[in-house]
Amino acid sequence: MKESVTLIIMGVTGDLAKRKLLPAIYSLVTKKKLKNFAVIGVSRSENSMSSIIGESKKFVKGSNQKVWNKIGKRSEYIKLNFEDSEGYKVFGKGCLSLEKRFRLSGKRIFYLATLPEHFPAIVKNLKEVEMGKNKEDWPKLVFEKPFGYDLSSARKLNKTILSLFKERQIYRIDHYLGKELVANISLLRFTNRIFEPLWCKDHIENVQIILNEELTIGSRGEFYDKYGVLRDMVQSHIFQLLSLIAMESPEKIEGEFVRDKKLEVFKNLNVKDVLLGQYESFKSESGVAANSTTPTFAALKVFVDTPRWKGVPFFLKTGKALNETKAVIYIKFKEVSCLLSKTCPSDTNYLIINLRTNEGVALEVNTKIPGKNEVEPVKLDFRIKNKYGPNTPEAYESLIEDIIAGNQYAFVRNDSIEYCWQALEPWLKKKISIHRYKKGSKGPKELNKWSEKNKIGWRS
Ligand SMILES: NC(=O)c1ccc[n+]([C@@H]2O[C@H](COP(=O)([O-])OP(=O)(O)OC[C@H]3O[C@@H](n4cnc5c(N)ncnc54)[C@H](OP(=O)(O)O)[C@@H]3O)[C@@H](O)[C@H]2O)c1
Known part of the structure; x- marks a missing residue:
């Protein structure tokens, strides 16, 4: 450089x-x-x-x-x-x-x-x-991130900043969005004949985006108690990941092309249902109010009201102090309908995009079990490290490189951030029950009922 x-x-x-x-x-x-x-x-x-x-x-x-x-x-x-x-x-x-x-x-x-x-x-x-x-x-x-606290504060912030500097000078960071990931998901989707035509409501049953953490809030009690999981994770990382799955094809993976396509997704976000939780010892964490009602866990059902995605639910789940740490996107395809499927029941196909530990992509397909006329799902598993070695740069490293070079496409634009807040705004204002859950569990037990109601079998 x-x-x-x-x-x-x-x-x-x-x-x-x-x-x-x-x-x-x-x-x-x-x-x-x-x-x-x-x-x-x-x-x-x-x-x-x-x-x-x-x-x-x-x-x-x-x-x-x-x-x-x-x-x-x-x-x-x-x-x-x-x-x-x-x-x-x-x-x-x-x-x-x-x-x-x-x-x-x-x-x-x-x-x-x-x-x-x-x-x-x-x-x-x-x-x-x-x-x-x-x-x-x-x-x-x-x-x-978080850029703002809600829609009006984000608007005000944009207004203040853009009265002094140009948008070309502004880099709203979301470290989940390193340019490697933006390009990985986009190129996987748009350059593969086996995915591109299937990437729509006709073939996809649902999309699940899961960002689970075993860690508690650690030393960030004061910050976390003020912001909570919806502002800290959903408005930023999870909506950004969702946009990469849902956007239409950009002409190029550079400049404003990607940001324009992502904006169309954010404009059409429709949050239908939300379940919130708080881990049991949260209130005794340092910096957290003794009567805190801040959520540390959220599950959401979201629609993207565009012709491509009409009726396809995006299920989002994230939380602290859970039983596992993972960041995964599951694309669940619809069941096949053919004569064979009656005599030989099969699972649906999943495309699994792993964003943390063992980053890579796996495709789950049905294959015959030797000696039986039955099938079982088997993973075709690609791990970035196995093919390209362990030295892919950390997100912050490549983001700083991008900032110096002036590449903005992996950063969040002013209009996008406002639409993200807008989609979440009604749920930030609504009074919703906060269900308690045990540290190290899968989240509140009420999640089972919520999942049943919303017809979601979470992939584990
Ligand atoms: N930590 C993460 O992993 C992480 C990940 C993604 C995003 N973020 C975001 O990054 C930002 C920083 O997070 P953090 O975890 O590093 O927070 P943090 O540990 O609380 O650090 C805050 C920093 O701001 C300084 N500061 C606070 N008030 C100040 C004031 N009035 N004047 C001068 N300095 C002041 C503190 O300085 P003193 O020590 O002198 O008080 C400290 O250096 C947050 O917006 C967070 O959401 C953090």
Whole structure:
């Protein structure tokens, strides 16, 4: 990468910066994709980049100290309260002096790794002190999810940001949407004769998108109690994955082509039913209110009201503190209707897209059991690692590369985010029961009844 850039992490002492962003920078430097750079870490506590880097190291297996030293030398920590306008002047001077020291071009990426309530103050202040002076498509601003709290706050946020910067400078991140995944799902769907013509209501019975986590909310109690599962996971990751399954074919997997097609899906989202749950010890987690009614589990039945998908339910399920960690999309095809199917009952076919651990694609087909005139489903299993090796880049690494290069298609556009909030809005306002569930279980027991009512046999 030829660009000389200043990477500014707003919220550098946070979990995301230490666990994902600094390791992604480490990897880019190791691969010499990032040569001429500086890193500025910003947050409100007393700290230093050497201590933050020290904590980040444990998230990179077998890392090379020389690379960390290089990052350390090119880094600076600046203490700043995001709401303190005066402090941005000192921040601006610190940034300029580091850029001068390393003869950088002043192309800046502001990565807002903090809560959305700080986004307006940060963008306004950056503009005010001219750190965010527009020049071509720079600076670039990266916004972590959730982008907003509901429809009106997301609209307001878009309005504030777009009054100061152009959409071309804005990167609303959803790390589930690395460009590898966007391209993987799109190319799988649209370049295979055995899938493309079948990818519609005539052949698909339902789609199941499941993002389960064994982990509890850990140290993110305060954040999670405010946002909950619908805002944290469904509005962002799950709707984005759904759009990749449901969108029409883009002309190219680049530029605005993909984002235009995804928008059509978001405009037609129709959330029909929702079941919510909360794991039993959630209220005693640090940072969580003792009387919290925040959901940590959700199951949804959603329709995409387009001709392709009319009547096909998309079942979405996600939660914390569950019995397993997995991120999988199941495409359940309809049963075959032929004379043989009466004498030889068969299962329906599934296309299984694995997004986490053993990433890859499996197709489940019926094959004959030796010695019997019966069939059973067998998986034709493709794992990315087995074919292409273990070195596919982590999502944050390729997303940072995309930001530097100005590739926006794997990022969420302003109009899309508003339609996603709009689809969920009635369910955020509605009073729905929150069912308790045991840590390490499959979710609330009421899920069985809900699933029966909605005629969904979850694939496990
Ligand atoms: N953690 C993840 O795995 C993850 C994954 C996907 C998305 N995200 C998103 O990324 C964002 C950050 O998440 P996180 O888990 O890293 O949060 P976090 O651990 O709570 O970190 C928040 C950061 O913001 C800083 N901060 C908060 N208020 C500030 C203020 N008024 N002035 C200056 N600094 C302030 C904190 O600094 P101090 O330490 O100085 O208070 C800290 O560095 C959130 O929007 C989250 O939804 C996180």
